[in-house]
Each structure stands twice: as C-alpha cells, then as structure tokens.
Amino acid sequence: METSCSIPASAQVVVVGGGIVGCSVAYHLTKLGFSDVVLLEQKAVAGGTTWHAAGMVGRLRTSNSLTKINQYSAELYAGLEAETGHATGWKQVGSLVLASNEERMTQLYRTAAMAEYLGVQADLISAKEAGEKWPLIKTDDLLGAVWLPGDGKVIPKETAMALAMGAQQNGAKICENVEAHEILHRNGRAAGVKTNQGLIEAEYVVLACGMWSRQLGLTCGVSIPLAPVEHHYVVSNPIEGAFDELPCGRDPDATIYFRGEDNTVLLGAFQKYTKPWLQDPIPSDFSFDLLKADWKKYRDPLRAGEFRIPKLKDAGYSKFVNGPESFTPDNQFLLGETPELQGLFVAAGFNSAGIACAGGAGKYLAEWMKEGEPTMDLWAVDIRRFGRWANNRTYLRDRITEVLGLHYQMAWPNREMETGRNIRMTPIHDQLKESGACFGSKAGWERPNWFAHLPSKPENQYSFGKQNWFGNHAREHLATRESVALFDQSS
C-alpha cells in the first residue's frame, strides 16, 4: 500500500487518524461515493492503540443500535480479505462468558434474553459444557455460562491495514507521517486542517485520533471528553493444550478475559479501577509503543487467571502489554457531528472495544455524513450527549479510572458512578443532603434519586430484585399525593 504522499491543497473529506477507526471511516466514505477522501496519519497506520489490541470481536452490546454496529463489524471483517486481498486474521472462534455466583448467573439469563431479542445467538450452557469448549479452565466452581458462537477475533493491525487498502482501492489517499496541528474553521464550520506539511482545505473533517482526539479538539474549541487509561494483558509461554482456535473467554467476576494465541494463552483484565495515563499533551511520536509493565498492579488478575486456568501457573509469561486506550465518562464511544462546528465529525473514545466497534462505527458515521443525520438511533454514542462540563481534565482523569472496570462489573439497574462526582451542584445541595438525599449524577449534576428515612443511610443497595430505594420512594410519593412536595428543577 502506498502511504507516502504529498498532501493536496484541498479535499472533500480529511480523516485525521490512521487507527482502525479512521481507516474504517475512510473505507466507508469511499463506499458511499465520497470520491475525494484523504486520511492523515501522524506516524504509521495502526501504530496508536490499534496494533496491540487483543483483537476480540463480540457481537452483542446493550442496545439494538450498538449490537447492529458490532454485528456489522464481524461480518465486514469476515469478508474483508476476499475483497481487499489483505488478510485480517478473522477467526470465528466464539466466546464464552462464565458465571461463578448466583447474581452473575441472573445477569447471564438476562444477557441471553437480550441476545435473542437482538438477533444474536447466545446459548446458556452448563459448567461442564463450558469446560468442553475451553478444556484448560477449571469449572467446578461455575454455575454456568453463555456461549456466543458468532463472536470471533482478528489481528487488529492487519484489519486496519485491510480497511486502509480497501479505502485506497476505492480512491482514498492514505498519507502517513502527516501530523494535523490544528482544525481550521470559518463561520461556525470546519474548513480544513493545518498540518506539518501545510494546509488542506476541506468540506468535512473527521477526527478519529483515538486518545489524541481531545487535544486536537481543543485547537478549535471543540469538546471531545476522553482520556487515556492503562489497559493490561499478558501472554503466557507455550502451554500444552492451548491453541489459536480456543474461544474468547470472559470471567467477569474475576475481571479477566482470555483466549488462545497460537500455543499460548493471552490473559487480559478489566480491573475495577485502573490508572490514568497522565500525559498531557500525548506525544505524537508514541507509535507502536507501550507503557512500562506493571506486574504489581496485575497481581490480582494474574492470580485469578491462574485459578481459572491452572496451567498458567507453571508456564510463566513471555509478554506484558500495557497499552494506553482512551475512555469516555460513560463507557460509550463518541460519534457524530460536533455541536460546536458544523462539518467536523468525531469517531473516538472506544473504551477498549474499538476493534469490535470500528467496522460499524465507520459505516454509520459515513452514512451520517452523507445523509446529514444519523441513519439509526445513535443517541447512546452521539457526541452531543456531553457538554463542555465533561471535558474538564480533572473530572476526566478521575472518572475514567472507574470506566474501564465497568465492562465486567455487575450491570445493576440504577447503577451510579462513584467517581467524578460533586462537580455540578445546585444551591440547595447541602440542604438536600441533610434531608437524606441519595444522589445520582445526570449530565454532571448531583440530583437526589431518593431520600433515606433518617437515620437509615442514603446508600444504594444494588440487586436485580427490589432495591432499598423502593420503600423510601413510596414515602415521597405519598407525601406528594397527600401532603406537600418541593420539586427542584434548577439542574
């Protein structure tokens, strides 16, 4: 693929960022008939976060639209080699989610029901059947599992390359070693990009710069609330019985995931709290690079992995991958036209699911640009859901430490985030607190979800059954009907 080029003076669309997401956007734009697309990559295609991802591609998400995005990605990756001539390494190995307690099992029942509704095959299976699918795992403590046969894995770098090649074959220009320094704008519209090689005028600009996106947004007054955290996995030495076609396994109660990697095991983690990467600005020469191995922080996942896959203990490890990846305040990516500048689109903040989402995110963003509006309900990922308040650096650094872990924390109804709190409070906040308010957070505002009957504590006790707000809420309800209620609508 030819990637060294002198930049043109103008283009219809400039895509900034040559990770899997930018490549997918460029690929889909050309498919939809955008004939003058230029992709700028500051170093080399896939050298940001993409190259070191674990490559797992799950189809099931928490809503219809998000599941459509991932379903499409899986189907796209499966056929991309035939179309572009570049292998993606797609293998439909399936995936397995384990439950080792009653509550997780309840969540898996819900997962399976949701999957049926969303058209994704997900079978509830016994612990014994889970062991048959992943013979190296210990199963005697498991209550069951969900088996998703349509899931798979890719080699992320090669998939990004295949998308870039597809885009190029359809007329896009892929320019490596071109760094965007500033987004140009005129009269409230994006007008082009200033680069280390000069200016490019453009009708549309797409920011797909992964963890670099926020700092580029700031050059034109656009909020892109994301920040990088550390995400870790290790690769074992060869293990007898390990092979590449083993399914992608997830043991969320232990915060770990695992899959076969040739004759070794890749063991990754979504620990409850992780560390932000406190680098500002993020250096542009961080390409095909990693952060320092942190074996101390990885002690618990390692123990959990060695419990679940006992052969890991004797095998030892050949590789520690500590990759920075951008996270958003709510664990959903940021897509669409920015409210600040027309013609400036964003596809960033993929919360460690960007390989699985990139195919669909690229398709739906390209459609959005062509049609002038989203072609399905994309509000959950629409960048307009956040305001400027969310782009505060201190807030982001605090919040994202909790977000990575959400992938495997229990998806309790009414779950509230613990970090990034008390950033927006109404004048009567203290009075509400004294009255026993149990606060939730909406668009950064602290709002009472319910009031505890003092002296009981205003703390959520989560469950899939009746939660502890119920009786307290009933008292408020009665008071509103039969006595006096004060509604605070100031936030």
Ligand SMILES: Cc1cc2nc3c(=O)[nH]c(=O)nc-3n(C[C@H](O)[C@H](O)[C@H](O)COP(=O)(O)OP(=O)(O)OC[C@H]3O[C@@H](n4cnc5c(N)ncnc54)[C@H](O)[C@@H]3O)c2cc1C
């Ligand atoms: C350890 C780890 C494991 C993971 N495993 C999985 C997994 O199994 N499945 C999954 O779905 N996801 C996984 N992910 C997440 C996935 O890797 C990311 O979500 C995805 O790679 C993000 O792609 P991107 O294109 O948005 O960002 P990137 O790959 O970072 O691409 C952004 C690109 O923009 C370029 N750029 C930035 N600024 C500029 C500029 N000013 N001018 C020009 N170019 C610029 C950068 O050089 C970079 O190449 C994992 C992540 C980590 C860290």
